[in-house]
Amino acid sequence: MHDDSVSPLPSDPRFAGLRRRGFLAATGAASLGALSLAGCGGSGDGGDPKGGGTPQRGGRLRAAFAGGGAxxxxDPHRxxxxxxxxxxKALFDKLAxxxxxxxxxxxxxERWEPNRTLDRWRVTLREAAFHDGRPVTAEDVLHSYRRIADPREAFRAKASLEPIDLEASRATGRRSVEFVLKRPTAEFPxxxxxxxxxxxxxxxxxxxxxxxxxxxFRFVSFAPGRSAVFRRYDGHWDGAPYLDEIEFVVANEESARxxxxxGGQVEYAHELNPTTARAHEGRGQIDIVRLRNSAMQAFCMKTDRPPFDDxxxxxAFFLIADRKELVDAALAGAGETGNDLFGKGYEYYADGLPQREQDLEQARFLLRQAGAEDLRxxxxxxxxAAGFTEAASVFRDQAKRxxxxxDVRMGSKDSYWSDILDGGTLCCYRSGAMPIEAHISQRLLTDSTTNATHWRHRDFDxxxxxxxxxxxxxxxxxxYERMxxxxxxxxxxxxxxxxxxxxxxxxxxxxxEANAPANTLDWARFDKVWLA
Incomplete structure (x- = not known):
């Protein structure tokens, strides 16, 4: 997480409304998963939420995002x-x-296939070319992964690549890589x-x-903290984009976006708040697209220290929460209720468990059993993060009943995520989209580096x-359902x-694409977007 200041936009009359201060941090997503032995790539599934029609080629789309300054x-690895x-995503590709x-x-x-013991995977690349005409090869893949894993760097994907023994992995052909793993990994994709x-x-x-x-898209220009312009790459393996160009414009303030x-200065505004969505949805001036299940909202209890070691x-706390009230108040209704599990709607989600409801009488009974009738x-x-302070206030009132x-304690935006990892006993928590397997491996194993609940059980491991x-x-x-x-x-x-x-x-x-949680393939994917 970051909280850097940024410089103002250039004096360009096209973007007179885009003035900002500070910047809005991103929620992360890590690795993702399924054991899929083969498959074909291609454009995103699902319908166009705005009526579709025949795609048209041409034009420049201007997209406003919060940025990070000068x-x-x-560098995609940063x-x-x-x-x-x-x-x-516009300039580069991943293997999956x-x-x-x-x-x-x-x-x-193009496809992947494991050996019998799931500790070696053969990955076959599709025929694809870089913007300079050079083919994408197995050596490029190994170079990229070894760059990410460089111990001198702090690249975001480094932890995700940890299962790979990159010294033992090798190219077995121009478009074939054999990845040697340190242990069986069914979710290697x-x-x-x-x-x-x-x-x-x-x-x-x-x-x-x-x-x-x-x-x-291929590179045209880049002014850090201001804008970036990319042009359609006609040789893309998945087909050339419909747009001629995409321009990313930096605008930190939601109101500026x-x-x-x-005002017609941009055609796409990322990350709007629920109040804005309610004010404009269905009014005909702009369209609102809701990406469902994009961020888990939770309270995190430290399971190894009082009172939550009981x-x-x-x-009892599970039963204190009125989830609908929390969604309505903290998210202004822009979401859906959770059931004390990560990944609603994702692969492997245990959707057969009964929806937990508020039960204050049973909560009080459990607290009496634990000798915590007057718990503070x-x-x-x-x-x-959006909704954190509101959620804390609502839950405080629910717990009182x-x-x-x-007692609600406000923390620093700059250090909150590091502070709550090991400190305190109860905190507000949020996570972006990631596979359930990744959520477990990164947050719920004894040696997980971001184990905020301090859930440490060898049988669970x-x-x-x-x-x-x-x-x-x-x-x-x-x-996974048992877990x-x-x-x-x-x-x-x-x-x-x-x-x-x-x-x-x-x-x-x-x-x-509406059926695309933030950080998935079809989120912020402009090669399949067009201007009518």
Whole structure:
């Protein structure tokens, strides 16, 4: 997470409304998964939410994103903001990417296949070329992954590539790579789709002045903190984009993005708030696109320290929460209720568990059993993410009705995520889209580096290893369901909702995919968008 200041936009009359201060941080996404032995790439599934029609070629689309100031880069391995990720997606490709259910879909990889023990994977590349005409080869893939894994760097995808033994992995042909893994990994396609795991040419060394990728658009110009212009790449393996050009314009303030959209200065505005969406939805001036299930909203309980080291207290808190009230108040209704599990609607989600409802009488009973009738706890929150302070206030009032006193403590936006990882006992928490497998491996194993609930159980770790060693998809799904049932009964995440991600577009824009949580393949994907 970041909170950097940025410089003002240039004096360009086209963007007179785009003035901003500060910048809005991005939520991350990590690796993604499914055991898919073969597949074909291609455009996103699902219908156009705005009526479709025959795609038309031509024109420049201007897209407004919050940015990161003069320090912005087009190096795809350094992408950290949503603006970085959107620009990287336009210029570069990954071997795989996330589908709407967070299962891996082939991109530069034409197919993949494991050995019997799931610790070696053969990946075959499709015929694709970089913008300079050079073919994408196995050596480019290995170079890219070894660059990401460089111990001197802090690239976002480094942790996701950890299962690969890159020294032992090798090219077995121009378009074939054998990845040797450190352990059986049934969800290895998650690694290929990891956030930031883009393939760059082996000879690439200047990403900000002349970046060369294999993505649907090629570089024209870049002014960090201001704008970037890319032009259609006619030789893209998935077909040339409909647009002639895409221009990414930086506008930090949500109001600036909305005003620019209303004023015709941009055609696409990223990350609008629910109040804005309600004010303009169905009014005919602009279109609102809601990306469902884009961000988990939760309270995080430390399971290894009082009072939450007692499972009865955790269960009581599950029953204190009125999830609909939290969604309505903290998210202004722009989302849906959670059920104390991550990944609603994603592959492997345990959707057969009963929806948990508020039950204050049972909550008080459990607290009495635990000797915690007059419980007082501190809830850490911050303005670091939308809805956090509102959710804390609502939950404080809900807890009071169960006889629990919740003291809300405001934290710094700059240090909140590091502060709550090991500090405190109860905090507000959010996560962007990632596969359920990645959520488990990064946050719920004994040695997970971002284990905010301090959930550490060796038998649970063993179940994860069992899932990763299980080749059959149905059998593996059964193991994941068993793990989720345990988390539902005694875990430390009180997942109360899943927030929509909200996009605004001009009425002339077509092809924006609604069935695409933020950070998935079809989010901010402009090669399939056109202007009517």
């Amino acid at each position: 320090g912005e880069t087009l 992408a950290n903001l949503f603006a970085d990720a959107a620009r990287a 990417d996330y589908g709407p259910d967070l299962a891996a879909r082939p991109r530069l990889a 998650n690694v290929l789709a990891a956030f930031g795991a883009y393939i760059v040419p082996a000879h690439a060394d200047d990403f900000d002045r002349d970046p060369v990728g294999s993505g649907p 909305v005003n620019a959209l209303l 499972v009865r207290v955790r269960r 706890v501190t809830l850490d929150t911050s303005a670091v 169960a006889g629990v006193t919740v 063993a179940l994860y290893r069992q899932a990763q060693s299980t080749r059959d998809t149905k059998e593996r799904a059964a193991v 989720q049932r345990r988390l539902y009964a005694e875990g430390g995440f009180l997942v109360w909702g899943f927030a929509d991600w909200i996009i605004g577009t001009a009425r002339t824009v077509r092809g924006v």
